[in-house]
Every structure is written in C-alpha cells, then in structure tokens.
Amino acid sequence: MENWLLKLVHLFDFFFKKQGIDLPRMYxxxxxxxxxxxxxxxxxxxxxxxxxxSNHLRIVLAMYVFISLFISVAIYxxxxxxxxxxxxxxxVIFMMAMVLITDFSSVVLDTTDNQIxxxxxxxxxxxxxxxxxxxxLYLLLFTTAMTFIPLISIxxxxxxxxxxxxxxxxxLCVLLAVxxxxxFYLLALRFSSxxxxxxxxxxxxxxxxxxxxxxxxxxxxFIDLDDISGSFELSWYSWxxxxxxxxxxxxxxxxxxxxxxxxxxxLLAFCVPVLLYWxxxxxxxxxxxxxxxxxxxxxxxxxxxxxxPGRSGWAEKLSPFFTREPIGKAxxxxxxxxxxxxxxxxxxxxxxxxxxxxxxxxxxxxxxxxVEASWNILSTTNKFLWFIYLPMFTxxxxxxxxxxxxxxxxxxxxxxxxxxxxxxxxxGSWLALLIKYFFPVYFLMFLISVYIWGWQVAxxxxxxxxxxxxxxxxxxxxxxxxxxxxxxxxxxxxAGRFLLALMQMVIVGVMVLLHLLVxxxxxxxxxxxxxxxxxxxxxxxxIANLSWNKISV
Amino acid sequence: MGILQLENLKKNYGGTYVLKGxxxxxxxxxxxxxxxxNGAGKSTTIKILTGIIEEFEGKVTVLGMDIRxxxxxxxxxxxxxxENAALYEVLTPLEYLSFTGRLYGLEEDxxxxxxxxxxxxxxxxxxxxxxxxxxxxxxxQKVLLISGLMHNPEIIFLDEPLSGLDANxxxxxKEILAQLKLSGKTLFYSxxxxxxxxxxxxxxxxxxxxxxxxDGTFESLRSTGDKGSLENIFTALTGDEQHxxxxxxxxxxLKS
Numbered sequence: 001m002e003n004w005l006l007k008l009v010h011l012f013d014f015f016f017k018k019q020g021i022d023l024p025r026m027y028x029x030x031x032x033x034x035x036x037x038x039x040x041x042x043x044x045x046x047x048x049x050x051x052x053x054s055n056h057l058r059i060v061l062a063m064y065v066f067i068s069l070f071i072s073v074a075i076y077x078x079x080x081x082x083x084x085x086x087x088x089x090x091x092v093i094f095m096m097a098m099v100l101i102t103d104f105s106s107v108v109l110d111t112t113d114n115q116i117x118x119x120x121x122x123x124x125x126x127x128x129x130x131x132x133x134x135x136x137l138y139l140l141l142f143t144t145a146m147t148f149i150p151l152i153s154i155x156x157x158x159x160x161x162x163x164x165x166x167x168x169x170x171x172l173c174v175l176l177a178v179x180x181x182x183x184f185y186l187l188a189l190r191f192s193s194x195x196x197x198x199x200x201x202x203x204x205x206x207x208x209x210x211x212x213x214x215x216x217x218x219x220x221x222f223i224d225l226d227d228i229s230g231s232f233e234l235s236w237y238s239w240x241x242x243x244x245x246x247x248x249x250x251x252x253x254x255x256x257x258x259x260x261x262x263x264x265x266x267l268l269a270f271c272v273p274v275l276l277y278w279x280x281x282x283x284x285x286x287x288x289x290x291x292x293x294x295x296x297x298x299x300x301x302x303x304x305x306x307x308x309p310g311r312s313g314w315a316e317k318l319s320p321f322f323t324r325e326p327i328g329k330a331x332x333x334x335x336x337x338x339x340x341x342x343x344x345x346x347x348x349x350x351x352x353x354x355x356x357x358x359x360x361x362x363x364x365x366x367x368x369x370x371v372e373a374s375w376n377i378l379s380t381t382n383k384f385l386w387f388i389y390l391p392m393f394t395x396x397x398x399x400x401x402x403x404x405x406x407x408x409x410x411x412x413x414x415x416x417x418x419x420x421x422x423x424x425x426x427x428g429s430w431l432a433l434l435i436k437y438f439f440p441v442y443f444l445m446f447l448i449s450v451y452i453w454g455w456q457v458a459x460x461x462x463x464x465x466x467x468x469x470x471x472x473x474x475x476x477x478x479x480x481x482x483x484x485x486x487x488x489x490x491x492x493x494x495a496g497r498f499l500l501a502l503m504q505m506v507i508v509g510v511m512v513l514l515h516l517l518v519x520x521x522x523x524x525x526x527x528x529x530x531x532x533x534x535x536x537x538x539x540x541x542x543i544a545n546l547s548w549n550k551i552s553v
Numbered sequence: 554m555g556i557l558q559l560e561n562l563k564k565n566y567g568g569t570y571v572l573k574g575x576x577x578x579x580x581x582x583x584x585x586x587x588x589x590x591n592g593a594g595k596s597t598t599i600k601i602l603t604g605i606i607e608e609f610e611g612k613v614t615v616l617g618m619d620i621r622x623x624x625x626x627x628x629x630x631x632x633x634x635x636e637n638a639a640l641y642e643v644l645t646p647l648e649y650l651s652f653t654g655r656l657y658g659l660e661e662d663x664x665x666x667x668x669x670x671x672x673x674x675x676x677x678x679x680x681x682x683x684x685x686x687x688x689x690x691x692x693x694q695k696v697l698l699i700s701g702l703m704h705n706p707e708i709i710f711l712d713e714p715l716s717g718l719d720a721n722x723x724x725x726x727k728e729i730l731a732q733l734k735l736s737g738k739t740l741f742y743s744x745x746x747x748x749x750x751x752x753x754x755x756x757x758x759x760x761x762x763x764x765x766x767x768d769g770t771f772e773s774l775r776s777t778g779d780k781g782s783l784e785n786i787f788t789a790l791t792g793d794e795q796h797x798x799x800x801x802x803x804x805x806x807l808k809s
Contacts, residue, residue, distance in 0.1 A: 025655070
C-alpha cells in the first residue's frame, strides 16, 4: 500500500523541489513511517485481534470501511436528505477527531524522532515536510476508508454533483477535525507535562472505548425512526454545529436553492475551517513543535504528586480492614495501585463496568420502550435482583484482566521472595478489585433500589452481598489461579474469557435462583445467609492457603 | 583546523542553567572521556554537539565549522550513539540500518553490504529480519552502534555505549573504539563506567553542576594528589567523598 501512496506523493515533487526539500531524505522518512504505521498496534481496536505480524493498519482501515456501511445504509434509507447529510458529516468529524486524538497521538506526540533523526544530516525543512506528508497520507487513508462507500451511495442516490460537493465538505470536515485535535493537544500541553498529556489521552481513549462499548447498544434503541419527520427546524444552536453548515451546503447544490440561509451556511462551511486552518498553521503549529521539542528532557521531569513520602492513599487506608496477613495486604495494595495506573487494564475493564448500566437499561427499563409503563409497575416486581447481581456479572471479569500486564516479567519478584502461600497475594488482589470496583457500584445500585422499592430491599442487598461474594470466590476458584500482573497480554492467553463468561452466567443464575427461593421462603433467610458466609470463609481459607504447585505460571 | 571547540557554552531549561560556561578545545584525534555525576550536563553537551539541541549560548565549532551555520554538513561527518537504545522497534535491524544509511546519504548497495557484514560481526545476522521489539537491550545497543558508525564518521559521540552489552560484546566494542582511534577518529565518550574511561581515554574531562572541574590525561589528573584510580579522583573532585559514611549508614539501617 505504501508504494502507491508514495507514487501519489511523487506527483507533488515539483512543489517540494520549489520549497528546497531534500527529496531522497524526505521519501526515506515518509516510507519508514508508513512501514511503522502498518505495524503499529491501534488502540481503538482490541489488541487481541492484532497479532505480531498482521498488517494492523489494513485491519483497522477495513473496520472503518465496515462502519461506513452503516452510514451508507442510512443514506439509502428513507431518511430526509438533511438528516442523512447531518448524520454523514457528524460521523466524519467525530470519527476523524477520534482517530487523530487516540491512535494518531503516538505519531503526533512521538519524541523518538528527536533522538533518531535529529542527529542525522536532515535539514529542519525536510523533516517538517516529511512529517506533514506523513500526517496528510494518514488522513487520506482514513478519510477514504470512512467516506468512500458513503460518497458512492450519495452519488447513486442523489447524483454526481451532490457527491462531488459532499467530497468538498468531507475535506472541510477533516480540516475541522485536525484543528480540533491540535487544539486539544495544545490545551493539554499548555497545562501539563508530556506524561500528563499522555494520561489525558489515555482517559480520552477509555471514555471512547466505553462510549463505543455501550453506544451501539443504546443509540439504536433511543432513535425512534417514526419520529424523524421530513422537516428540520433550525434553532439558534444549529448555527454552531459544523455538520449543519455542511449539510446545508450540500443541500443548496442538490436543490439548487441559494437563499439567504443556505448562502450563510455555505459561508460558514468554507470560511470557518479555512480560517481555523490558517490560525493553526500560522500560530499554533510552530508553537506546538516548539513545545513538543522541549518535552522529553530530563530537566522537565517533575516528581508525581503520589510520590510524596509519607502520604498514604486509599489502598493503605483500606487494606487493614480487609486483609490480615502482610502478604495479603501487599497483594491488595499492589493491585489497587496498578489497576489505577495501568492503561491496558482500564481499556479492557472499564467498558465491562459500563455494561452494568446498559444491561439495567435493557432488562429493567425494557430497553427504553414504554419507559413510563415499566416505571409505574417497577416497584411491584422483583427486578431489584438485576441491581444486585449485574454488578457481579461484570466485576468478576476483573479476576481475569488483573492477571495480565505489559510488565508481566516484573512478576519475578513473587518467585524470588520467600513466599510460602502465594494464594494470599491472589486473595488480596481479588479483594482489592472487589472493594475498589464492586462496592461503589453495589452501593449506587442499593441507593437506586431504595429510591424505587423502599427500605424493604435492604435485606435483599445484605443477602445479595454475601451471595455476590460467594459467586466471586467460586468464579475465582474455578478459574486457573494466576498471580496478579504475571501474564503476557496476548490474544492466545485471553482465550479463557469465553469460558469465564459462560461460568459467570451459570453461577450468577444459580445465585439468583437461591435468592428467589429465600424471597419465597423468608424463614430460610438467616439459615442460607449463614451457610453462604461459612462457604465464603472456607473458600477464602482455601485460596489463601494455595501453595506454589496450585499456581499456574 | 580544530576538531571541537566550545566557547563559554551555556544552556538553560526554564531559567535553570544546566551548562554554566564550558570551554574546551580538541585539536587532534583522540578519545575524550567525558564524565560527571547524574544531572551534571553530560548528555546536554553531547546533544548540543550533535545538533539535537539547537538553542544554546556560546559558540560551538565542530570540524572547523560553526554548528549553528553548518549543522547538516557537521551531522554528515559525525556519528552519535545515544544512551537509551532509542530506535524504531517495529522495524527489523536491516530496515532500520537501511533507513539511517539513506539519511546519511549512503548508496543502497553500500548500506546492504555494510549492514550484513556488521550485523554478522555482532552475531545478529540471523536476526536481521526480525522486528526489534523483542530484542534485548544489548542487541538494540549493537544495532545502534552500527547505525552510528556505518557512514564512517570522523567524530563519534558515544553516550554510555556499553549499556546492556554482554561481557564479550563489551570487550569487542572496547577493541573497536581502540581501532577507531588508531584510524584517526575522535571519540567523545561519556560514561559512568570509570575503569573503561580510565583505560581507553587519552584525555579525561570531568564536569559537575554544568562546569568543567578537571581536564587532562589520567596521569596528570592523578598527579594532582595521591588518589589512585579514576574513581577516587572523580569522587574527590565531585565532592562525593562521603560514600563510605553513606554505605556504613545503609548497613546500619539494614541491621536495625
């Protein structure tokens, strides 16, 4: 693929020569960057799908082509013209900004070049142009993947002229996305260090992953297709929305309607991106390069606030309440801290937490259909059981995720220390996950349930808590026991996820049945609760006493 | 024509001076051992001399040319081997060497021939087509050494070049450095490993807090007092003579 991209760049050789660019060196840099793009692991997609030797870029582009099919379907459907266009342009701006902020951050914020290319005989102008060409090629690839099929659909349904105007508005959308991204980085760089910027980007990626995980479940359920009428009412805020400007511009050409509203929209569609791009290249881009070049120097490094000696965090405060042995405490505190700082864990685990709310929306509130009717009869049902057991259904995933880590090799420490019972580390680690992720969600569920069902659900939440904990321990027990953060994150090793999901369904199902039995026979409440607590205690003992020969490596 | 000349070289980061006026002249090919405690300004000096850092105060002349005016020509004639094995890990050694060779303007067949030969000498030929993200630090360091030397530079800047190398590779690199010196190259060698600096350097420069505090041959530095090894001289000059007291206190804490 890079060959034809480079051939495309060759068409502009006359321009580069005129600018005094060292062509052989520029092409060497661009070609190498394209090879590296092909091999880079893309963050928006599960790393498991990207093996060591696969062409990651091609896989990701194929995914974007796949997503664009949905937009094409929307264009082909009976939606009003303006609605289709707004959907299309909003999709382009959003997806492009997302690609730039998440995956392309590693390219834009890459300071490795400073060490590798700067000592070589490459002049600044050539290096700058090579970077620009690389970014433009990257944008071209992604824009083509995202818009090629929708543009063809527009051409077939609304005519060639409309498709050509849409191509222009797509270009304007890309400019807007580039500007938004640079501005995002500049703001982040202005107020913090490179590390902080990377943290901010990590959080942005996590939010996006959560958004995608739940978005496709919710959005389709929220859209009532019957409600989309043929007319679109312009509000004052419509003038602030770029997809509206772009859609009106395309509509003006499509309907040959150049009234004052359409002309103003065309003006905004063209002038705002051009103006913003001019500000970007004239004022922001050079500052960005300067800020970036001053990063990554040892003298800029400031100690993180958490390294202030003597300051203890939540992990230290809570561990004495839940663990008795020093080894268990170590497992608890280590897991608490690493899960707060490990990007990969958050990217995998947080979306599964978000699913709690999706499932509640689907199962308790009837997926948004007849919400009022569902709400009116809710307090007469046993649906609070979803609030009790859904959190465990997702939090239990943490038992698997917590065993993986990029720095898995650091787990040598477990093997080199005189640990007799590594099970204590594992139990401490599981408890940390439970307290950190399960308890807050469970408490929130409790408050919502009290609001809906009243205080009579308190007993059920007490019983449910014991039941959930038993469920958690059984799931952990049935899985192979690995030490926390000791496994290499690869697709092959994560194959156990499906099995865990199956076991979760069965075990949580059994627990719900047990709970229903207690609801029907309240006299059993204390007997079953006592039995559950005893089994929990026995399981805890068993796990804490696990010896080395029971631990998987 | 001077090989290297630094006149009142200063550099500040956010108002704090990490180099406070370095003066230095190197007129003939030799191995310069450039040592100092962490944060003394060693890497900053090398980054200025190799054109990575462009903003500084004072005057720097490399191979008779002002680095501000002739950075590209200077870069063509120098080599730089950084400390922390910074390279594009997703590339294979051959791809990476091809990339850097082209940036130095070498012909394709020369790059290919030299890459294979040098990788073979470093026992990396069987890994020439493997991506470097699975390489050990020592293997990466070997690739970096090749990439910094392949264009046969006149001055070579080395920032901890032995970092991560195994014992055999260390011996080999030391021998290569000695041969480079014999062939008329200048080596600007920054390291923490004192005994290597002591053995291979013709001249030793010690910096501390951004200033040169000693400059001369090992013998001349030793003659300033009865200090024995370079390590002792370094300790005495950089004011870190309390090592023994610190070590004793360390043991006391362990025992407590």
